[in-house]
Amino acid sequence: MTTMAHETRDVRDEQPGEIRRHELAGFLRSRRERITPEDVGLPRGQRRRTPGLRREEVAHLSAVGVTWYTWLEQARDIQVSAQVLDALARTLRLDGSERAHLFGLAGAIDPTPAASCTTLTPELLDLMDRLEPVPACVQNSRYDILAYNRTYGMLLCDLDEIPPEDRNWMLLAFTHEGWRSAISDLDSVLRIMAAKFRSGMAEHLGEPAWKLVLKRLTDESAEFRELWERHEVVQSLPSKVKHFHNPYVGPLSVVHTDLWLGRDCGARMVTYTPADAVSGERLEALRELATARS
Template sequence: MTQEAQQRYAAGDRPGEIRRHELAGFLRSRRERLTPEEVGLPRGRRRRTPGLRREEVAHLSAVGVTWYTWLEQARDIQVSAQVLDALARALRLDAGERAHLFGLAGAVDPSPAAGCATVTPELRLLLDQLAPFPVCVQNSRYDILAFNRTYGALFCDLEAVPVEDRNVMLLAFTNERWRASIVYLDEVLPMMTAKFRATMAGHLGEPGWKLLLQRLTEESAEFRELWERYDVQQTSTSKVKHFRNAHVGPVSFVHTDLWLGGDRAARLVTYTPADDTTRERLLELERLAAAR
């Protein structure tokens, strides 16, 4: 608790007011520690403010300057999960800082960074034991909640991707290395979008889904065009998929979903080799992933 918040607490201020001042102080401290160069902005000659200016944070997070200023002034305003997510990304918060931001705002973090009770230590051990087969755990929103090292090297260096960006839909539309690994991309993306729309019908209004849809429509013109078609398609349990791995070349897998609960909230996504060539290349990919 900041010194100002402690003083307010001692003076008998209400918890809500104390929380707003804590949030304001936290945002200000995170803003002041970032340099313009770190976020791709010019420094300019006359910069007296340490770190970023308020208007720069507002620009990076696509919110109004006045609104963001009120937030740092501890005004009594409502903050949505979408705005908090944008601020967390603009200020480059790590997982702990992001959780603190949502906690101070009294909001629920809808991203996979908030954790998932489905991924137990035993399940993580199972993922590792299934190597060299690429395996991950996804929820119904296509967030990648956990994965083994072979899966982490199949499409791109997944470990280098921020946790809040580890979503199959987001990666397929915005991550160039992930996109380059998908054979028949022009056929795959419409199918993915149609499945996403069909699945989202059961989650309308949920913050996490709204946040993901907002990011996809803002960051990908290709997704916007496909989304406007209103195509729907139900998920299938098993199919052959073809990829172009940057390390070992073309590979083909049988993709199978194993549901982890009766509510179909999370599933084990498995890739087993569809041919002998893939089996051999998969062993090489596992060796390279282990060496890294």
């Protein structure tokens, strides 16, 4: 018989690294047990005894090895990449605080859009609100959407419904059907976006955040993989008219303008001013709709 004395760890004899690994193991286990099979589209089955998901199910959904994930929950001394932690956070449906805790326990830097971006000052957020009904957002150089006003939030889809870690123009353009359906001349836009992303990545080849976006794109989009293999590059284009088909107010013609905010993370404010009177009226209607829903 195993006694309680054998099951209890004596944390007084553990080194900081060991304590961190055990905390990580316990945290993963607790979050795994709260997710039901139905939450992730899996059948429950009749012989399930494990509360929540099984280890092998988490490993499969996160595209990691079962043995490797088991070692992680056993507090083994193994290396965990930011990409794997990101996949686990998605599978386990961690909120922002839980995600930060996961990366902290693993001693890793979360490469997803930084909520603490120094360019997101209260004055800048107020300015975007004052630009209504002109859609405006702040993006960094890898197209993470860091902040946006209400009209922009309903420009291509309901952006509030997208998890913050998925609010990336590249990811949405290649993987989100609602976002894609709002873009006129989608094939041309995707080709340019892939070429611009390759150009931008040349200066960030070793950065986990860029590698994470690239991995998600190559894993989730055959279109992107085909375009990426062409090795096409293009620099940022000057302001130009873009055409969207908004799901709420119809076709829009807008002038895209980048207002650069600093060189630290390539942040810029993107605005879409109406290119004609009809688009101006429709943006005003979109602003009213967004205001009513907020």
